[in-house]
Amino acid sequence: MVALYPGPAEVGGIRLKNHLLLAAGILGTTGASLARILHNGAGGVVTKSIGPSPKEGHPGPCLIVVDGGIINAMGLPNPSAAFVDELTALAGEPVIVSIFGGTPEEFRTVAGWFAGTASGLELNLSCPHAEGYGAAIGSDPALVEECTRAVASLGVPTWVKLTPNVADIGAIGAAAERGGADAIVAVNTVKAMRISTALRRPVLGNRFGGLSGKAIFPVAVRCVYDLYEACSIPIVGCGGGHRRHRHLCCDRKRPLQSGRHRRTRDCGVRPCMSRCPQGSR
Numbered sequence: 001m002v003a004l005y006p007g008p009a010e011v012g013g014i015r016l017k018n019h020l021l022l023a024a025g026i027l028g029t030t031g032a033s034l035a036r037i038l039h040n041g042a043g044g045v046v047t048k049s050i051g052p053s054p055k056e057g058h059p060g061p062c063l064i065v066v067d068g069g070i071i072n073a074m075g076l077p078n079p080s081a082a083f084v085d086e087l088t089a090l091a092g093e094p095v096i097v098s099i100f101g102g103t104p105e106e107f108r109t110v111a112g113w114f115a116g117t118a119s120g121l122e123l124n125l126s127c128p129h130a131e132g133y134g135a136a137i138g139s140d141p142a143l144v145e146e147c148t149r150a151v152a153s154l155g156v157p158t159w160v161k162l163t164p165n166v167a168d169i170g171a172i173g174a175a176a177e178r179g180g181a182d183a184i185v186a187v188n189t190v191k192a193m194r195i196s197t198a199l200r201r202p203v204l205g206n207r208f209g210g211l212s213g214k215a216i217f218p219v220a221v222r223c224v225y226d227l228y229e230a231c232s233i234p235i236v237g238c239g240g241g242h243r244r245h246r247h248l249c250c251d252r253k254r255p256l257q258s259g260r261h262r263r264t265r266d267c268g269v270r271p272c273m274s275r276c277p278q279g280s281r
């Protein structure tokens with residue numbers, strides 16, 4: 001039986017307090033919210049994705065609830081370099097800064113702002129609803145390798161978060177590994193859309209967005225399986241966070257990120273995944 005270890009773990013060059021991390025973009029938008037999540041039991045936190053210039057995000061509606069999850073099209077709203085100040089009080093904590101850019105140079109610039117304070121950097125090469133960013137770059141193995149190299153060469157632990165919206169995720173993971181990634185995070189949201197028949201138009205302001213939640217769990221498992229075959233660096237499971245993650249492998253090298261924590265009354269985070277069947281990966 002493989003267990004989710006409650007104690008600290010070293011993954012992809014980052015020392016974590018336990019195996020359960022806050023996934024990017026959910027609650028991690030201020031230093032105070034990141035501190036609160038760590039205080040309530042998360043092994044580490046990933047921030048909202050930060051880019052080269054401030055961004056307001058897409059017009060609303062930005063989020064809709066569907067069977068088994070939600071579809072969001074936030075559009076990567078972020079304060080850019082001003083976010084550096086949010087992390088001052090979190091020095092020494094397992095804080096991973098999620099970053100994005102439209103070119104390898106932009107990735108390197110944003111990475112440089114946080115290189116001295118973050119425990120590690122997570123490259124968002126996977127957001128499905130931000131033109132010119134995220135999955136637009138993360139679908140091209142050559143660009144993935146270049147962006148990864150531009151950041152990894154700064155010497156900060158570098159994780160690369162991948163999109164499931166590609167034909168061969170193994171090839172993308174292998175490109176990140178060649179670029180010097182210390183770990184892969186799989187996966188971001190699944191590109192999705194909802195149309196209102198009453199209004200005869202898409203519900204989201206951006207028309208399409210990314211599906212997360214229970215419904216994408218089998219997609220995430222398949223991606224982790226493919227990546228395990230193609231890569232030798234650690235894989236951090238993400239997607240479909242709910243109480244029964246028995247099919248994702250949990251060992252000292254493979255933690256989990258979740259955007260759907262069970263909340264305690266004081267907004268705490270609990271490791272929800274406790275066991276995996278023997279032989280599962």
Ligand SMILES: Cc1cc2nc3c(=O)[nH]c(=O)nc-3n(C[C@H](O)[C@H](O)[C@H](O)COP(=O)(O)O)c2cc1C
Nearest residue numbers: 023024025049072124188212213239240241258259
């Ligand atoms: C409202 C919302 C905002 C998100 N923002 C980001 C983001 O800024 N960067 C990123 O890499 N992923 C972002 N994600 C994706 C999550 O980190 C995660 O990959 C996805 O929700 C799948 O996990 P889950 O099914 O456990 O929620 C966002 C997801 C949601 C629902």
